[in-house]
Amino acid sequence: MQAQTGANRLNPKDLNLTWEVVEEGYQNKNQTHSALTLQNTGQNPLPATGWSLYFHGSPSFKTKDTNAPVKIEHVNGDLLRIVPTASFSGLSAGSTKRVELVSAGQMVNESRAPEGFYLVWNDNPAKGYTIGSVVNKKPTQNKIGWIASGEIYEQNKVIKDIPVEKLTKVFPTPSQYSENGQRFTLTSAVPVIADNAFTNEAALLTEYLSTVFGQKPAVKTSGTGKAIRLQQKQGMGEEAYELQVTPQQVVITASTPAGIFYGIQSLKTLMPPSALATKQSSVTLTGVNVKDAPRFGHRAFMMDVARNFQQKEEVLKVLDLMALYKLNVLHFHLNDDEGWRLEIPALPELTQIGSRRGHTSDDSQNLQPSLGSGPDVDASSGSGYYSKADYVEILRYANARHIKVIPEIETPGHARAAIKAMDARYERLMKEGKQAEAEKYLLRDLKDKSVYRSVQNWNDNVIDVALPSTYTFLEKVTDEILAMYKEVGAPIETIHFGGDEVPPGVWEKSPAVQKVMASNSNVKNTDDLWYYFFGKINDMLKERNLYLSGWEEIGMRKVKQNGKTTYIANPDFANENFHVDVWNNLGSNIDLAYRLANAGYKVVLTNVTNMYLDLAYQKAYEEPGLNWGGFLDVDKPFYFIPYDYMKNMKVDTENKPINRNAFAGKERLTEAGKKNIVGLQAPLWSETVRTPERLEYMLLPKLLGLAERAWAPDPVWATEADAGKSETAYNEAWSEFVNILGKRELPRLNHYAGGFNYRIPTAGAKVENGKVVANVQLPGMEVRYTTDGADPTLSSKLYTGPISEKGTVKLRIIDSTGRAGRVTTVENK
Structure with missing residues (x-):
């Protein structure tokens, strides 16, 4: 069959694909045998030659057979392509062709499946075409060890149902809390009487109350009678507050606007969660006496908008959520290999090129697709950026809510978007004959x-740190960012410069590097370039009265010990006020955060095992998210023990009980090191997060565990030496926490800030004494079930006790809005 053109060949929309797992653990190895079936549903054939089928997945994907009709080539990053071989005879109209594949690892969930397929014709290599449907069939065999409904049931058994009136009604848990048995009736007629220092906070409070009552209460500076009073009292902590609710008034007292703001957030969580469901004429508040202050000063959420972009409106919504739960740092991951998301007016290519993804043969107009973003530029979350005006608005919004925004400019690795953008700038200016200007901001040695x-x-994703132009670029970006903060009057104390995952082989054959080595006695090899680079960045930031933040690698040095290469805390920077986000507590690095803190580095605990929100909630094929660092359900941030996290490490990355021998000989946190733990952070990397709905699903309710652990006092169970007593205390605390989530906070989030798409859990269920029993992780949520084979809906039977009916029983947790968790199927024989 000859290569057809134009009207004589397949319309790409008529090409449908089905991918399925054939066998996990293929050939008893850590690999997967899968199959891709191509189906031509159109009138014209797919030719024998002249095309490529691009997709995203692991570069380990290969055809199973050496004489296969196609072969797989790795392009770059996660982009691969299927091309026909000499044995491919074409795909005639109405026919199918099955291609057997082998790839490394196991398909634990659907996030590991190949995705983002599109077709390119050889005679038009710059254009990619979206194809028809792509079906990902769930495997029928459970060789992975996916979580069973009975396992979920056993996990939930420790949870007790607590009457809502007995729950603490301020969240996160305050330092001191008591109820006085009295109530306050709040209406729109009740004014807010605020001291002059709290004008901004009073305005935000009345704005919120207008969403409850339909009109804003008055703001006054003095007055008698029933009121919400915001009063200044000197001598309290920076973020401390007191809240008293009596029948006559609500009084919030603090020394600072931040303290008053947190008192207001507590007042908002004190309100019944139903208050936002419809406009209220009055709201009854429980009488309380609260004295409160945060445990940690740095309570951070990291939002990755580089891998997949989120619009400004979603960022503002996330800031509202953070503020409600007293998180005060947004670590904003603004660039990576897959995208640059912040307008820098002096360097327009950063967003003209670096913020846009789509099919390309040379990255000169836009970046290549990544993470399933597809062939069409601007057709997905692969593309997008914040204008300077957008960023200024985000800063202003965050600043009003006492949230610091730490921008991250990822360097020297994870920098492909910036590198390609500056390449495009170079090419443009060289064509204009402006060589010196062209080379001014180059990020790679040509x-x-x-x-x-x-x-x-x-x-091709690592900046060359030997080039003077690299520092010219970073200074320009830094100064333009600082100008945005100055325009708003927002605080900025640090910029995060990344510093993670630079691979071996980088810089080894760079003439610019050889030149630096020849002129600088401190740079003897490419490893030394690391300290050279971050020393210069540190100096640049200090000139601007900033300190350096980065991932853990900025504080580490590679050395030889006993003939082996290992990493130690770098003594050169130990007293330079470097703030390091330490994620790695796996394998030999279990104690890394404590080693760095003990050595003098300021540490933000960002442990992958307990804080990485992009990890899948459970080991289930339909559960989205990554799993390289384990699985992260609601409990893992909640049971994190900051000063002794080895004590709370219960399971390994496969969710199997951890071998306690892994902690033998590991470094523990010293008293001096304890002072260097500045806070906690939960990141949400966005490789699998393409929509606001998915972002909120991965974020909630897990983020509430971080909020509790970062704000609330050290719980009794964390420091109790007796294991039995500790477990009993933990189970009681866990029960209260999930009752608060299920009965107060998540119902509130159905409406707060427009409502959030939090995850509905999967029902636990098993057969016990001939009957199906079920339970929930979040008390207050209802289980619906069917016995006719249909998936449960909001109108299905409500589970109220053991089900005696025989046959197939399907169960599902469904909330009042009709949103539902995964279906659980139990056979009652």
Whole structure:
């Protein structure tokens, strides 16, 4: 069959694909045998030659057979392509062709499946075409060990149902809380009487109350009678507050606007969650006496908008959520290999090129697709950026809510978007004959022949730190960002410069690097370039009265010990006020955060095992998210023990009980080191997060565990030496926490800030004494069930006790809005 053109060949929309797992653990190895079936539903054939089928997945994907009709080639990053071989005879109209594949690892969930397929014709290589449907069939065999409904049931058994009136009604848990048995009736006629220092906070409070009552209460500076009073009292902590609710008044007292603001957030969580469901004429508040202050000063959420972009409106919504739960740092991951998301007016290519993804043969107009973003530029969350005006609005919004925004400019690795953008700038200016200007912001040595491959499989994503133009670029970006903060009057104390995952092989064949080595006695090899780079960045930031933040690697040094290469805390920077976000508590790095803190680094605990919100909630095929660092359900942030996290590490990355021998000989936190733990952070990396709905699903309710642990006092169970007593105390605390989530906070979030798409849990269920029994992780949520084979809906039978009916029983947790968790199926024989 000859290669057809135009009207004589397949319309890409007529090409449908089905991918399915054939066998996990293929050939008793850690690999998967899968199959891709191509179906031509159109009138014209797919030719024998002249095309490529692009997709995203692991570069380990290969055809199973050496004489297969197609072969798979790795392009870059996670982009691959299928091309026909000499044995491919074409795909005639109405026919199918099955291709057997083998790839490394196991398909634990659907996030590991190949995705983002599109077709490119060889005679028009710059254009990609979206194809028809792509079906990902769930495997029928459970060789992975997916979680069973009975396991979920056993996990939930420790949870006790607590009457809502007995729950603490302020969240996160205050330092001191008591109820006085009295109530206050709040209406729109009740004014807010605020001291002059709290004008901004009073305005935000009345704005919120207008969403409850339909009109804003008055704001006054003095007055008698029933009121909400915001009063200043000197001598309290920076973020401390007191809240008293009596029948006559609500009084919030603090020394600072931040303290008053947190008192107001407590007042909002004190309100019944139903208050936002419809406009109220009055709201009854429980009488309370609260004295409160945060445990940690740095309570952070990291939002990755580089891998997949989120619109400004979603960022503002996330800031509202953070503020409600007293999180005070937004770590904003603004660039990576897959995108640059902040307008820098002096360097327009950063957003003209670096913020846009779509099919390309050279990255000169836009970046290549990544993470399933597809062939069409601006058709998905692969593209997008914040204008300077957008960013200023975000800063202003955050600042009003006492949230610091730490921008992250990822360097020197994870920088492909910036590198390609500056390449495009270089080419434009060279064509204009402006060589000096063209070279001013270059981020790579044009003569560098180094060969490397990053963890994410890029071969061109690391900035050359030997180039003077690299520092000119970073100074320009830094100064333009600082100007935005100055315009708003928002605080900025640090910029995060990344510093993680630079692969071996980088810089080894760069002439610019050889030049630095020849002139600088402190740079003897490419490893030394690390300290050279961050020393210069540190100096640049200090000139601007900033300190350096980064991932843990900025505080580490590679050394030889006993003939082996290992990493230690770098003594050179130990007293330079470096703030390090330490994620790695796996394998030999279990104690890394404590080693760095003990050595003098300021540490933000960002432990992957307990804080990475992008990890899947459970080991289930339909459960979205990654799993390289384990699985992260609601409990893992909640049971994190900051000063002794090895004590709380219960399971490994496969969710199997951890071998306590893994902690033998590991470094523990010293009293001096304890002072260097500045706070906690939960990141949400966005490789699998393409929509606001998915972001909120991964975020909630897990983020509430972080909020509790970062704000609330050290719980009794965390420090109790007796294991039995500790477990009993933990189970009681866990029960209260999930009751508060299920009965107060999540119902509130159905409406707060427009409502959030939090995850509905999966029902636990098993057969016990011939009957099906079920339970829930979040008391207050209802289980519905069917016995006719249909999936349960809001109108299905309500589970109220053991089900005696025989046959197939399907159960599902469904909330009052009709949103539902996964279906659980139990056979009652």
